[in-house]
Amino acid sequence: PIRAVARMSQDEPDSLEALNAIIARSEPLVPGATQAVLGEGPVGARIAFVGEQPGDQEDQQGRPFVGPAGQLLSRALEEAGIDRREAYLTNAVKHFKFTLRGKRRIHEKPTAGEVSHYRWWLDKELDFIAPKLVVALGATAVLALTGKQIPITRARGPAEFGRPFEGFITVHPSYLLRLPDEAAKTVAYQAFVDDLRRAHALAA
Ligand code: URA
Secondary structure (H helix, E strand, O other): OOOOOOHHHHHHHOHHHHOOOOOOOEEOOOOOOOOOOOOOOOOOOOEEEEOOOOHHHHHHHHHOOHHHHHHHHHHHHHHHHOEEEEEEEEOOOOOOOOOEEEEEEEEEOOOOHHHHHHHHHHHHHHHOOOOOOOEEEEEHHHHHOOOOOOOOHHHEEOOOOHHHHOEEOOOOOHHHHOOOOOHHHHHHHHEEEHHHHHHHHOOO
């Protein structure tokens, strides 16, 4: 088995398929995950979305953004006029990390060290997808794409990642789910959809 940190100089993947095969047979950096959750979407997608790490549902189903945050993202994408099937969706970290509370698996945020270990994979897959624009969903994605800790509220909007694609920063959909107040949630959700609409226009 290959550890998630693997960067095999003799085994440089020459396609997304080859890269995904390496990711799929890797061991999680932190033990516990059922499987690696690969990115999803077509090579050549004009817009790519980078989240944090798979959640409980994603870990079980082996697909990104299928749990509560993913469903919210799907709805927001649709409202923003983005066809999810034409976009590329992936995560900074490819394995679910959690702590057990009774039978529940509670998501644990990846450390900066974990993010940097997984970074090579993210860079590689984005090279293969070659999108026009990459949207960072939340601070972990920004860290993975820039190597810097940047507060989302200040950096929100078009961004320079120093990479061959344009960048865009917005909040993570799970942030919207965590807002305690319904009115605040509605406002924040609308701002999220507005961001996605703007990103969609930039990716056109
Ligand atoms: N949150 C993420 O960041 N990624 C997923 O795939 C699901 C939830």
